[in-house]
Amino acid sequence: MKGTGTAARRLESYVEGAWRQGEGDGKPVLNAATGDIHALIGTEGLDFKAALEWGRATGGPALRSMTIHERALMLKAIGLQLMEQKEDFYRENFATGATRKDGWIDIEGGIGTLLTFASKARRELPNTKVLSEGAVEPLSRDNSFSAQHILTPLRGVAVHINAFNFPVWGMLEKIAPTLIAGMPCVVKPASQTAYLTELVVRRILDLGILPDGALQIVTGSAGDLLDHVIEQDVVTFTGSASTGQKLKSSPAILQHSVRFTMEADSLNASILGEDAAPGTEEFDLFVREVQREMTVKAGQKCTAIRRVIVPEAHENALLEALSKRLASTTVGLPDDDNARMGALVSLKDRDDVRSKVTLLANESEIVSGSLDSVDLVSGEAEKGAFMAPVLLRCEKPMSAEAVHAVEAFGPVATVMAYRDGEEAVALAQKGRGSLVSSLFTNDGTVAREIVIGLAAYHGRVLIGNRRSAKSSTGHGSPLAPLVHGGPGRAGGGEEMGGMRGVKHFMQRTAVQGTPELLSAVTGQWLEGAPARSDLHPFRKSLAELKVGDQIVTEAREVTREDVEHFAEFTGDTFYAHMDSDAAKANPFFDDRVAHGYLIASFAAGLFVDPAPGPVLANYGVDNLRFLTPVYFGDSLKVRLTCKEINPRENADHGEVRWDCQVTNQKDEVVAQYDVLTMVAKTWPLAA
Ligand code: NAP
Numbered sequence: 001m002k003g004t005g006t007a008a009r010r011l012e013s014y015v016e017g018a019w020r021q022g023e024g025d026g027k028p029v030l031n032a033a034t035g036d037i038h039a040l041i042g043t044e045g046l047d048f049k050a051a052l053e054w055g056r057a058t059g060g061p062a063l064r065s066m067t068i069h070e071r072a073l074m075l076k077a078i079g080l081q082l083m084e085q086k087e088d089f090y091r092e093n094f095a096t097g098a099t100r101k102d103g104w105i106d107i108e109g110g111i112g113t114l115l116t117f118a119s120k121a122r123r124e125l126p127n128t129k130v131l132s133e134g135a136v137e138p139l140s141r142d143n144s145f146s147a148q149h150i151l152t153p154l155r156g157v158a159v160h161i162n163a164f165n166f167p168v169w170g171m172l173e174k175i176a177p178t179l180i181a182g183m184p185c186v187v188k189p190a191s192q193t194a195y196l197t198e199l200v201v202r203r204i205l206d207l208g209i210l211p212d213g214a215l216q217i218v219t220g221s222a223g224d225l226l227d228h229v230i231e232q233d234v235v236t237f238t239g240s241a242s243t244g245q246k247l248k249s250s251p252a253i254l255q256h257s258v259r260f261t262m263e264a265d266s267l268n269a270s271i272l273g274e275d276a277a278p279g280t281e282e283f284d285l286f287v288r289e290v291q292r293e294m295t296v297k298a299g300q301k302c303t304a305i306r307r308v309i310v311p312e313a314h315e316n317a318l319l320e321a322l323s324k325r326l327a328s329t330t331v332g333l334p335d336d337d338n339a340r341m342g343a344l345v346s347l348k349d350r351d352d353v354r355s356k357v358t359l360l361a362n363e364s365e366i367v368s369g370s371l372d373s374v375d376l377v378s379g380e381a382e383k384g385a386f387m388a389p390v391l392l393r394c395e396k397p398m399s400a401e402a403v404h405a406v407e408a409f410g411p412v413a414t415v416m417a418y419r420d421g422e423e424a425v426a427l428a429q430k431g432r433g434s435l436v437s438s439l440f441t442n443d444g445t446v447a448r449e450i451v452i453g454l455a456a457y458h459g460r461v462l463i464g465n466r467r468s469a470k471s472s473t474g475h476g477s478p479l480a481p482l483v484h485g486g487p488g489r490a491g492g493g494e495e496m497g498g499m500r501g502v503k504h505f506m507q508r509t510a511v512q513g514t515p516e517l518l519s520a521v522t523g524q525w526l527e528g529a530p531a532r533s534d535l536h537p538f539r540k541s542l543a544e545l546k547v548g549d550q551i552v553t554e555a556r557e558v559t560r561e562d563v564e565h566f567a568e569f570t571g572d573t574f575y576a577h578m579d580s581d582a583a584k585a586n587p588f589f590d591d592r593v594a595h596g597y598l599i600a601s602f603a604a605g606l607f608v609d610p611a612p613g614p615v616l617a618n619y620g621v622d623n624l625r626f627l628t629p630v631y632f633g634d635s636l637k638v639r640l641t642c643k644e645i646n647p648r649e650n651a652d653h654g655e656v657r658w659d660c661q662v663t664n665q666k667d668e669v670v671a672q673y674d675v676l677t678m679v680a681k682t683w684p685l686a687a
Pocket of ligand 1: 161162163164165166188189190191192220221222223226238239240241242243244247262263264265266301302407409435490491
């Protein structure tokens with residue numbers, strides 16, 4: 001039968017290395033769509049102070065003993081295994097009121113986020129335990145004193161508190177960057193949907209991939225958990241602004257300056273550009289996007305569109321088109337394929353949404369949908385938390401207040417009209433900071449004015465038009481490589497954003513000292529640190545190569561014939577290489593100069609050791625700068641130094657970064673860059 005869940009399960013918390021039940025029978029958690037008891041939950045009697053200590057003492061050291069790539073590979077293995085088990089999660093997902101499509105965002109979106117972090121970390125971060133950030137700062141003329149910013153994992157525990165609406169994604173998007181950073185986690189899902197998070201954590205722990213103490217879960221009330229956080233811990237919170245404010249000012253967090261990241265609610269806007277008149281593709285895309293955002297997860301998405309901001313001239317057409325689409329939205333049991341929209345997460349939530357709509361209706365009118373009735377394709381209206389999508393219209397949005405402040409966390413949005421672009425931006429800003437806004441326009445001038453106006457108030461802005469109609473990821477989807485979070489009302493937090501998110505769980509430290517000692521700390525060679533020149537470093541496999549291995553080449557003269565040959569051969573006959581008078585008239589040159597790429601090519605000719613060997617390939621250069629012009633007759637030489645070694649965990653080679661400095665006969669640096677190569681771990685290669 002549609003909507004029947006599994007028998008009520010007593011949920012457990014995984015703390016201090018074991019699955020533990022709270023005292024007593026636990027409180028019932030109801031199936032959102034059927035009203036049946038789905039699970040029993042409670043944490044009474046669990047020792048959260050000991051759980052935090054166990055995470056710090058056991059999980060922290062184990063994670064920090066691994067490199068970033070080792071940790072990322074662990075997450076990859078977990079993500080792949082979870083994907084295999086996704087049908088179990090989908091079955092549990094229905095109890096939350098979410099349809100299969102809704103569940104896709106949470107379940108596969110969550111696992112995909114974990115996998116994206118695992119892969120980006122291996123591509124974008126070195127395979128080390130310490131991260132260096134930015135360039136070395138030379139602080140003395142003689143290279144005896146320099147500085148480097150480094151990042152190391154915090155030594156505490158990250159407590160991740162989540163909202164009910166993304167029980168899988170919400171947890172995975174938080175633990176992925178934390179574990180890659182090398183910090184253990186305690187996750188605390190919202191009680192209402194904790195059964196799904198608990199199931200996923202159970203499956204993760206059953207895999208036996210994570211070290212002991214790396215991941216714990218508190219299933220039920222957080223009790224006194226936050227009373228025991230200390231200075232090296234991090235607390236992240238996703239949920240309502242009111243709970244967030246309360247937790248942010250809890251005594252232990254204030255007393256120990258605990259890093260606190262808040263992702264709260266927000267009154268996200270979507271703006272229709274003045275150019276996007278009825279009949280344009282942008283108008284139709286806008287209508288579709290607003291309907292989708294109002295009805296996906298029954299509108300219980302932190303990024304859902306709450307305010308629909310449209311040009312005065314198009315308001316009536318928009319109201320008509322949107323109302324028509326909303327009226328065609330089928331509502332029913334989440335596992336019924338005929339239902340486009342499932343249930344809200346609980347009857348309590350539905351009551352709350354209804355009372356919020358009543359507040360909004362003091363200054364707006366309901367133009368589509370009703371609070372009193374809903375047509376269902378399946379399910380029972382008294383038992384499940386079903387409601388029809390409700391569209392309001394606010395006539396005087398510049399002076400209205402509730403519409404910019406009250407979040408009805410359900411399938412509810414309000415349409416409001418603007419006179420010009422400035423007013424559209426002013427209306428969006430009245431939300432006092434949001435996670436995301438979107439703009440539908442095909443006009444670059446409109447895009448520039450509105451996006452720049454919105455940016456300071458938002459963590460993300462999406463521009464939709466006909467060209468991206470098929471490829472756009474949509475208004476409501478936070479993505480692993482992009483920042484999620486917004487200022488002000490949205491909580492002022494920032495999550496994900498690719499590798500930026502990993503750094504939220506590390507301490508940035510400026511380290512000053514001699515280059516030699518800085519190099520010992522970071523494992524990277526830097527200017528002024530000692531170097532060795534014995535065997536040509538290209539003859540060394542990763543097993544033999546050391547940071548600081550160096551070759552200084554013979555000199556090579558650059559002649560007029562070289563430059564003319566290069567010009568003719570490549571077709572680069574830019575006047576500064578070919579025409580003496582024209583070159584002299586250029587403010588940078590005294591005469592004809594050699595091509596920069598000729599210098600880089602000659603440099604390779606000088607430092608390369610040609611015979612087959614452990615250096616397998618050159619895959620690029622970073623930070624190439626031509627610093628001094630090279631004239632005919634100048635003599636170049638190269639100093640190539642092994643700067644950083646990154647063995648790949650699951651390959652027989654690794655990446656080596658070489659500091660390459662090209663100087664002339666006066667020891668002036670003419671070119672400086674990093675050469676990037678792939679080098680075999682052993683040589684000859686294993687058959
Ligand atoms: P909520 O009531 O504020 O609860 C959020 C979390 O805080 C839950 O895990 C809750 O646990 C926990 N909590 C409550 N009191 C606590 C305490 N004293 N100590 C420790 N933890 C405590 O929010 P919700 O109803 O679950 O979620 C809906 C709201 O979240 C909406 O306003 C939505 O906009 C917002 N949201 C924001 C984002 C975002 O990324 N910005 C994402 C999703 C949702 P219990 O459930 O056990 O009480």
